[in-house]
Amino acid sequence: MDPQSAAKTGQASSSPLESMMHRRKFLLFTGTAAATAALIGVSCKKDDDDNNNTTPAVNLGTGDVGILNYAYALEQLEAAFYIKVMQAPYGGITAAESEYLADIRDHEIAHRDFFKAALGSNAIQNLEVNFDSIDFTSRASVLGTAKAFEDLGVSAYNGAGRLLQSSDFLTLAGKIVSVEARHAALIRDLLQNGSFADLPSLQPLGAVPANGLDAARTPTQVLEIAKNYLRTPLNASNLPS
Template sequence: MKNNELKTKGELREESLFDKTVGRRSFLQYAGAGAAGIALVAAGCKKDRGYENPSMNGGATLDFKDDIGVLNYAYALEQLEAAFYIQVANSNTQFTGSNAAAKKAYFQDIQFHEIAHREFFKAALTTSAIGSLQVDFSSIDFTSEASVLSAAMAFEDLGVAAYNGAGSRLKNATYLLLAGKIVSVEARHAAYVRDLVSNGTFADLNSLTALGANNAGGLDAALTPDKVLAIAGKYVKTKINVINL
């Protein structure tokens, strides 16, 4: 698909998802994801119409020779995050404390951000998109607040580092702008989750030095795609092939 065509479709979807208010019910209809569809995506067994099933073609290939590869990389990460939050929202996690209801509401609501991000990349990439990844959350106890919060913090911190580390690879200014809009949302998620785990740590960069943060310079985490995928691989069954990195 030509870049100018991708840009046009991306801009159209950006307007519809980011510049307008989308209610929960309207968004689910817009994204084509009813309750049954969401459950299938979370389980990693939904085959997207018009996309190859990764389990049938030897995995997903991320080719970083151009912007398409970077967008597919972001799409892969958003698939993982969306699947996680969908599963939390549909699990009986035992949240505790006086703000237990707020915690539950956060996880129920945040899934729609991640679904929006996932569907945005899928629509923008069209036939250039990789297929649906199969996830593995067996290491996460979705009934445990501590386990869910720990996993959410890890996903959000990694997501921010991933966008920051891949931004320099984007050649198209429109794509870079979109990535900046999305990573700022991911950073809001990360800050909130960190504060739930340990009150007052929402801006703690010292704990993120392993992900490339620089506290003295006031710079957030940034990791190259190979390092991000190595960490995320724990939660992905689908083999991800990387070329031209």
């Protein structure tokens, strides 16, 4: 894969939702109207007391709404990370790196805004992030975290696909996870040229298992990792399994 094209592909917008996106974002959301309509009349409880935490945990909900809120939570996290990266870029960032990371930021914002619009009144609240462990002045810290987030996102969508009942939502998830995988490949190439699809034996940058299938994580596994970057606790106990 050519890293200079990995985060650059785009098409013209044709729907009201797509018109809100940056002109270089992907045309990701064919079928949005059907997906949104399927959510009408479905509700989820936003907050649920967590006996182990003084802060009420945000309940992601049940069924497809719960899975979409789960994805929305992850997209909020990724969007917040790249926004912060681009607000004060790390020292020595090149023009190409700045352009690539700005494109990824725009894609993650588009993903976040799509889920918020599709969920409507069923969407969870804006989450408070915790990036205290990240050194945003360090290229290694920023790109290493970006790699971890992109890999986590790919494994999250792969693991959640089987939990979706709606074929429309499954199609949309497939369109988004492919973009996340493009991001993961680009970040790897920025860390080490040519490493975008290395085997896991070539750690720490190994990406693709010997069987050629990307990893899949359950929501529980994903949120156990993601909670290290979130101040807002999440309750995923009602998600399908």
